[in-house]
Amino acid sequence: MISIQELESHLWGAADILRGSIDSADYKHYIFGLLFYKRLCDVWEEEYEDRLKKYKDEEVARDPDEHRFHVPVGSFWSDIRKKSKNIGEALNIAFRAIEDHNKRLNGIFQDVDFNNKERFPDAVLQRLLQHFDKYRLRNAVCRKASEKIIRILAATFFASSQRHEYSRASL
Numbered sequence: 001m002i003s004i005q006e007l008e009s010h011l012w013g014a015a016d017i018l019r020g021s022i023d024s025a026d027y028k029h030y031i032f033g034l035l036f037y038k039r040l041c042d043v044w045e046e047e048y049e050d051r052l053k054k055y056k057d058e059e060v061a062r063d064p065d066e067h068r069f070h071v072p073v074g075s076f077w078s079d080i081r082k083k084s085k086n087i088g089e090a091l092n093i094a095f096r097a098i099e100d101h102n103k104r105l106n107g108i109f110q111d112v113d114f115n116n117k118e119r120f121p122d123a124v125l126q127r128l129l130q131h132f133d134k135y136r137l138r139n140a141v142c143r144k145a146s147e148k149i150i151r152i153l154a155a156t157f158f159a160s161s162q163r164h165e166y167s168r169a170s171l
Contacts (some may be wrong), residue, residue, distance in 0.1 A: 010135065011035075017128050021119050033112035034128065039137040041077035058142055070101040080129065087125040088114035088117065 014031045015024070021032065044067055051061035064070040075094035083090045095109035114120050 006135075010131075014128060014131055017131055018052050021124055029111040030114070033095070033109055035137070036108065036130055037091075038077055038132050040098065042137045044069065044071045044076070063067055064101075069098070069105065072097045074103050075116065081133065084126070086128070088116065088120045091100070091115075091125070142168055 011031055014034070015027050018027055018030060047067050048061050051063075051066050054089060055061060060066065069101045080087065080090050080094055091114040092112075095112060099105050099107065101107060114125060
């Protein structure tokens with residue numbers, strides 16, 4: 001299970017990968033966008049495994065009514081991880097497909113656009129996706145991290161990003 005300290009360190013690691021690609025003020029959109037996307041896919045997989053174990057029927061286990069959120073075919077984290085080219089475009093397509101199939105998530109990824117090869121070359125996105133692959137963000141992992149703690153962590157993480165850039169550079 002990931003601790004709050006490990007999650008904070010993990011988010012800083014993601015920021016380090018993005019350093020130089022985008023303005024530090026924009027880190028939160030991209031890092032939390034990927035974090036949410038990864039969690040959504042991991043929870044879907046967990047629900048799928050639970051339903052498959054319970055019903056012993058893949059079709060039933062994949063039924064969107066059996067899941068809190070619908071992840072369309074081709075939009076799973078594992079689908080994007082297989083890409084070696086045009087990763088930003090694939091991420092954007094997956095984000096839009098998820099929004100289109102989950103009306104309550106409409107606009108959740110609106111501030112996230114990875115389809116800019118100058119800002120997000122495939123090599124950077126591969127490193128970022130590999131970094132996020134380190135943890136499975138399933139229900140058991142995230143139960144301990146309440147919304148309040150995540151909000152505090154996010155505020156601390158991004159409010160101190162410039163100070164942190166300075167302290168890391170000075171080491």
